[in-house]
Amino acid sequence: MADLTPALKLADDGLANSLDRLFELLRIPSISTDPAYKADCRRAGDWLVAELTSLGFDARLDDTPGHPMVLAKDHSAGASTPHVLFYGHYDVQPVDPLELWEAPPFEPALKEIAPGKTVITGRGTSDDKGQLMTFVEACRALKAAHGQLPCRVTILFEGEEESGSPSLKPYLEAHAGDLKADYALVCDTSMWNPETPAIAAALRGLVGEEVMIEAADRDLHSGMFGGAAANPIRVLSTILAGLHDETGRVTLPGFYDGVEETPSQIKASWETLGETSEKFLGEVGLSVPSGEKGRSVLELVWARPTAEINGITGGYTGDGFKTVIAAKASAKVSFRLVGSQDPQAIRKAFRAYVEASLPADCKAHFHEHGASPAIQLPYDSALLQSAKAALSDEWPKPAVIIGMGGSIPIVGDFQRMLGMDSLLVGFGLSDDRIHSPNEKYALTSFHKGIRSWIRILDAIGQQS
Amino acid sequence: MADLTPALKLADDGLANSLDRLFELLRIPSISTDPAYKADCRRAGDWLVAELTSLGFDARLDDTPGHPMVLAKDHSAGASTPHVLFYGHYDVQPVDPLELWEAPPFEPALKEIAPGKTVITGRGTSDDKGQLMTFVEACRALKAAHGQLPCRVTILFEGEEESGSPSLKPYLEAHAGDLKADYALVCDTSMWNPETPAIAAALRGLVGEEVMIEAADRDLHSGMFGGAAANPIRVLSTILAGLHDETGRVTLPGFYDGVEETPSQIKASWETLGETSEKFLGEVGLSVPSGEKGRSVLELVWARPTAEINGITGGYTGDGFKTVIAAKASAKVSFRLVGSQDPQAIRKAFRAYVEASLPADCKAHFHEHGASPAIQLPYDSALLQSAKAALSDEWPKPAVIIGMGGSIPIVGDFQRMLGMDSLLVGFGLSDDRIHSPNEKYALTSFHKGIRSWIRILDAIGQQS
Structure with missing residues (x-):
């Protein structure tokens, strides 16, 4: 030396x-x-x-x-x-x-x-x-x-x-x-x-995806068309809400393929770090882990895959109120990956899920934002x-x-x-x-x- | 004259x-x-x-x-x-x-x-x-x-x-x-x-309402916190998705109080107008009514109440991608009313539903945008x-x-x-x-x- x-x-x-x-x-x-x-x-x-x-x-x-x-x-x-x-x-x-x-x-x-x-x-x-x-x-x-x-x-x-x-x-x-x-x-x-x-x-790996739902060919007055016209924000919300089940698991078919349980000795070494949910989340004003039930907060962020919505927009979002049914609505969605999850398979599963969830008259458009295992x-x-x-x-x-x-x-x-x-x-x-x-x-x-x-x-x- | x-x-x-x-x-x-x-x-x-x-x-x-x-x-x-x-x-x-x-x-x-x-x-x-x-x-x-x-x-x-x-x-x-x-x-x-x-x-009457869901005290990196931190866009999507059941009816308790069936002679006179879903919705690029099943398109827009999302925003919505978990997300929601539905009762039912749907660590803020029976x-x-x-x-x-x-x-x-x-x-x-x-x-x-x-x-x- x-x-x-x-x-x-x-x-x-x-x-x-x-x-x-x-x-x-x-x-x-x-x-x-x-x-x-x-x-x-x-x-x-x-x-x-x-x-x-x-x-x-x-x-x-x-x-x-x-x-x-x-x-x-x-x-x-x-x-x-x-x-x-x-x-x-x-x-x-x-x-x-x-x-x-x-x-x-x-x-x-x-x-x-x-x-x-x-x-x-x-x-x-x-x-x-x-x-x-x-x-x-x-x-x-x-x-x-x-x-x-x-x-x-x-x-x-x-x-x-x-x-x-x-x-x-x-x-x-x-x-x-x-x-x-x-x-x-x-x-x-x-x-x-x-x-x-x-x-x-x-x-963790990452799959970034943007989805845009399109219904009518223009923005509509919600008085004139409300109750009859498909509302892309409602369609998008329903699709996004369906990405997780009640236990916090991601619902996409095959999503957990390639996800392995973390070896117990690794989990044990993480336990010794003394991290709690209250401490980890407390720094940002939170306290209860929102992900899969029954796992430590370190396991959730280091060793478990996720689906997150990173952005959403549709309709009138300025000051005041506008009684509009938007022609389109879009969201940016990302998946964090662990183990040997296949980014392209997950992108495909997400798109298939969205397409299968579309009601009549609605179309989905996708835009890819990177992928890494x-x-x-x-x-x-x-x-x-x-x-x-x-x-x-x-x-x-x-x-x-x-x-x-x-x-x-x-x-x-x-x-x-x-x-x-x-x-x-x-x-x-x-x-x-x-x-x-x-x-x-x-x-x-x-x-x-x-x-x-x-x-x-x-x-x-x-x-x- | x-x-x-x-x-x-x-x-x-x-x-x-x-x-x-x-x-x-x-x-x-x-x-x-x-x-x-x-x-x-x-x-x-x-x-x-x-x-x-x-x-x-x-x-x-x-x-x-x-x-x-x-x-x-x-x-x-x-x-x-x-x-x-x-x-x-x-x-x-x-x-x-x-x-x-x-x-x-x-x-x-x-x-x-x-x-x-x-x-x-x-x-x-x-x-x-x-x-x-x-x-x-x-x-x-x-x-x-x-x-x-x-x-x-x-x-x-x-x-x-x-x-x-x-x-x-x-x-x-x-x-x-x-x-x-x-x-x-x-x-x-x-x-x-x-x-x-x-x-x-x-x-139809109208109740306008804005809801903002707040979780962490700042925007978070979805890699560092994803899987552990509550995501307000996911919470909001889930709440909005729950506003309708599978038959297109609004799920808020008491929502249909004061809604009466349209008299049959009125419905009959509307039938003579010759309006079809294809014609009514076709003008804006749609064809299938999205509201309650089993009702004509004129009945849906003239004589049935609705819940619509008029705007939604949260997280990163610009060009490109940002792997953020937003601190807050908000939506503008309106209800169209018929018969003797009580606007204030419906606002109250909506707020109670949102509050009851909030997961741990999340808060809801409401802003009123007018009401008329x-x-x-x-x-x-x-x-x-x-x-x-x-x-x-x-x-x-x-x-x-x-x-x-x-x-x-x-x-x-x-x-x-x-x-x-x-x-x-x-x-x-x-x-x-x-x-x-x-x-x-x-x-x-x-x-x-x-x-x-x-x-x-x-x-x-x-x-x-």
């Missing part, structure tokens, strides 16, 4: 400058799902290329049919050292409802929210700009301290993670030679709690164990191995397309409000995140 | 000028439900006051807590003549979705949509500016031909009909002395078909019979007595507060797209509507 003292000290002493750089990136409104922000996405990519180039990386912006990829390499550690691919994303979620933000989402700031507890506020602070910059700043400190990195590093930042990553697979395929490494490092996850770092070893990583790899040790050195409490409720499709793509497992380490916290107004990232997460990557990269370098 | 030839000729010769005046009124975007158009509503009222004053009416604009009332009198026919109160409304519905309009909604125009079939296009052409102007222009022709009207006429135009008429009852109460007449004339209804005028004798007018009055004869003289086919699916709450208010029945005559057509994009009013409706009121006012004058 190299002496890490100089690099860690550089990370500490340079924190203010690291924050300045992060704020520059946060100020760019790189909302990938909204075409209005296309130029901003490219600007974020350009900024990262310039930053990595100044660090001595061989960096470039690669065009795609969507937003561009940032690809950067520093292999000065030499061919005998391990090769890691670091992945992050520079795009962010939309910011609506804007009126709920306490400060403008793209004007990052430091805010002391409790004595000694400072956070960085703004869209993308936690998901994922703050996280990816922990790695960039760790590379900066290591290079400044030792003149080179402890292992070969390739960096891939994409700009479409929040909109289904449509360009990613073709890009991985076209650039497999550049991207294939010994393993991937992915920084887009959370700590177990503010004192306890976590490594995620199981991730669930991921299960090996619990016993040398990489996992050495990363666990490195993290445990940095933080007050030892690192834990956990599941993840959210999908990180790239991990599956790395596994299937490049034959490469991933190490999932991130420094988000459960109250970071990612995807919501007032997103934040703890200053501690950023600072100790940088220090954590210094330790992990060093540990990886020792494996050569 | 006076010689009507001069007045009818003046209506014919003056049609182009009548249209110019109507277009001036149509250009004012008097959308009452949207606070952004408050000044425009007042402008429409001012315009009408000026117009009626120039006709010799004693006219004024009366302020209310909402939009102002237009009140105008011409009693020069003398105290021995019948006194009628004419009612119309100068406010209009919102215009969204704006992109579906073929021409800007507040730039009225004449358009020949088939050889010899010309329509007036724009918001409010049929509901209700075009209709109320038929009466104003009839008064103009009668005064020009005879120097005075055949009976005493008071005119009331309100500006809040499309937003629940919150100021109307207090106004009727405060001005009962001015407004109490022998009967009211209301011009806000439709013809049976383009050749057959209609007098509406039964109107159903109306049944006497089929055998002298007024109804003489109006029927006057209309039959003007149009190619004899007038018919019909029911109405929509609510005109003012008719109930006139009955209860001023002890005055109403005569409901209007010249709208079923394809006028009222409340929808591309609203229109047939030029024939406007022209022969003016001529119809000349005949009806004359007939009323004969009753003195």
Whole structure:
């Protein structure tokens, strides 16, 4: 093991400058799902290329049919050292409802929210700009301290993670030679709690689907036609209400094919984390799990599949009242997957269910929004164990191995397309409000995140 | 009976000028439900006051807590003549979705949509500016031909009909002395078909209600919380889906209290109109009635109560996809009433049903949007019979007595507060797209509507 003292000290002493750089990136409104922000996405990519180039990386912006990829390499550690691919994303979620933000989402700031507890506020602070910059700043400190990195590093930042990553697979395929490494490092996850770092070893998959129900060829007056004309909102509500039975299980035929019961020793290790429904849900003003009955809250979010309605709209939704029967109504629906559930089979089952539920005169239109299967990583790899040790050195409490409720499709793509497992380490916290107004990232997460990557990269370098 | 030839000729010769005046009124975007158009509503009222004053009416604009009332009198026919109160409304519905309009909604125009079939296009052409102007222009022709009207006429135009008429009852109460007449004339209804005028004798009531379901105290990431956190859109969908049973009946306890079966001779007279589901619904791209099974389409829209969802919104509804579990979701729901159904009892039953359906952690918030009971007018009055004869003289086919699916709450208010029945005559057509994009009013409706009121006012004058 190299002496890490100089690099860690550089990370500490340079924190203010690291924050300045992060704020520059946060100020760019790189909302990938909204075409209005296309130029901003490219600007974020350009900024990262310039930053990595100044660090001595061989960096470039690669065009795609969507937003561009940032690809950067520093292999000065030499061919005998391990090769890691670091992945992050520079795009962010939309910011609506804007009126709920306490400060403008793209004007990052430091805010002391409790004595000694400072956070960085703004869209993308936690998901994922703050996280990816922990790695960039760790590379900066290591290079400044030792003149080179402890292992070969390739960096891939994409700009479409929040909109289904449509360009990613073709890009991985076209650039497999550049991207294939010994393993991937992915920084887009959370700590177990503010004192306890976590490594995620199981991730749920995702199927995104939009359905639009159409009835009459125009909006109708509910006085003139009410009672006679089909109402697409009523039809849609009935279809959505039928997705779950009374025990909280999803009703689609075949939905649970490929879902396995979590091994009892894994469930037992989760029990030791001391999480309760009241605690987990209490942070967001809830208390009772709404999913399948008879399962712990961690099992529900880490190891059970779901159907959720993410958005719905139809008819008149402005101020006041309009006695209209809408011509159409639509909903965005997503399914979280576990085990070996087949995303395409589930999409097909959903569409078949909707079609079979349609009353006379109604049509359904579907629009696909991405699909990825669930991921299960090996619990016993040398990489996992050495990363666990490195993290445990940095933080007050030892690192834990956990599941993840959210999908990180790239991990599956790395596994299937490049034959490469991933190490999932991130420094988000459960109250970071990612995807919501007032997103934040703890200053501690950023600072100790940088220090954590210094330790992990060093540990990886020792494996050569 | 006076010689009507001069007045009818003046209506014919003056049609182009009548249209110019109507277009001036149509250009004012008097959308009452949207606070952004408050000044425009007042402008429409001012315009009408000026117009009626120039006709010799004693006219004024009366302020209310909402939009102002237009009140105008011409009693020069003398105290021995019948006194009628004419009612119309100068406010209009919102215009969204704006992109579906073929021409800007507040730039009225004449358009020949088939050889010899010309329509007036724009918001409010049929509901209700075009209709109320038929009466104003009839008064103009009668005064020009005879120097005075055949009976005493008071005119009331309100500006809040499309937003629940919150100021109307207090106004009727405060001005009962001015407004109490022998009967009211209301011009806000439709013809049976383009050749057959209609007098509406039964109107459904309306209860408007908005419900908002709230769960977590913020929007959540569906990966992190999906399966554990209550989803308000799912809760709302389930509640809305439960409003009807499989036979199309509304499930609220006590909902059908006060609903009587339509007398068989009335149903028989409706049968003779030759209306089929295919014909009635075919005009809007539908074919199968969606309401209670085993009832004719006319019975469904004229004589049966309904529950409709007029709008729904929650979560992410923009382009692309956002894996969010929304903090709240809301719907606008309305009930059409018949017979002696009690609006307040139905509102209470709906709220009780929603509260009883709420799962743990969810709250419901309600907002009231107006209530009016159903109306049944006497089929055998002298007024109804003489109006029927006057209309039959003007149009190619004899007038018919019909029911109405929509609510005109003012008719109930006139009955209860001023002890005055109403005569409901209007010249709208079923394809006028009222409340929808591309609203229109047939030029024939406007022209022969003016001529119809000349005949009806004359007939009323004969009753003195």
